[in-house]
Amino acid sequence: MDSVERIPLTYAFDAYCGWCYGFGPALHEFAAANADRIELRVLSGGLFTGSRALPVSAYPHIPGANERIAQLTGVTFGDGYRAALTDGAVVMDSADAATGLAALRSQPGANALDAAAAMQRAWYLDGRSLSDTEVYRDIAAELGLDADAVATAYVSPAARAEAEADFLQVRRLGVDGYPTLLLHTTHGTNRLGGPVASADALTQAVDQHLAAAGA
Template identity: 25%
Template structure:
């Protein structure tokens, strides 16, 4: 059986993806010998959807306690402070470009980088719309900052990012997080929205066993 591939459709501004991050990271560690994992940017907040955080404040303050209870993640005080202040613009474009640049510079885990992007916003309250704010991330992942910064400013990487958004659209991905397990020509949608680790693990093991038996 050829090595399976898991596509993790996420968006850096997706709160439920932040909650799902510990799950997908544990799954990558568990199945890395059998499955190649890749984070695919979704482009959730673009164009007319770009808005100040203040417009989402009431909805988020209502949803966040349930999200924390279900997933075990905690929103950091710096994020809660910028949520209260409300002027930060919600825009997926630049953090998604950062993922494209990251994947162009290393074969290391894009799952880990996706998690780090979300931690930067939801735990540290750092504005992801400013290129200079990515220096700490580049350094943390041992990527030369000047090269990383230069690529983030190149139109080619923005164009490549928008092409990546189309992958999810073409596959009918309607929300985030979503997870597709692909083996050969067969694809399995194994999560649409948050799903617990034990459920994910059981589904993946079942599919791998089925495909292994079929390929013999």
């Protein structure tokens, strides 16, 4: 039995955030390297909600930002995604995406970070809308989860309420941009790294904060 108290961290992200997509590989590497000592929760931040939930064509800065993200992080953007950008019709609705994450992570054996990554691949590689129930069925199958259960959860009021609760928690944590990785200690909450931080840099930051906190 593991008697070591795990270090709590919060990852605030948005499925439609390109910088979160770029940060994903380093965060996964960090999480794997520190799996024996961290407890990571993933919260959706709600980047494109309300009046900001618009067709992707309403955000003409995105292609240029993607070039910079790819240059600095090494991630690739797929042909399906580029076609979706050219078409411009897909509505980026972060509330729907957050509901999808809630539906996925609620399943037995689900890993929220893996679910978040699968959602971002669906958008940034394949150009699939994260408001489509079929996308969550496919992600469930990819992750070895019950596709029917995920689809049912996605359209449930409970998952939507959980998404709204995520948004509220993120605001209460004072997060004003994505991606944000937070470390929680008895001395308070500290932000770790940034969107181009390496896995090693994140691990070193954890070690430094724990040393300062006397953990």
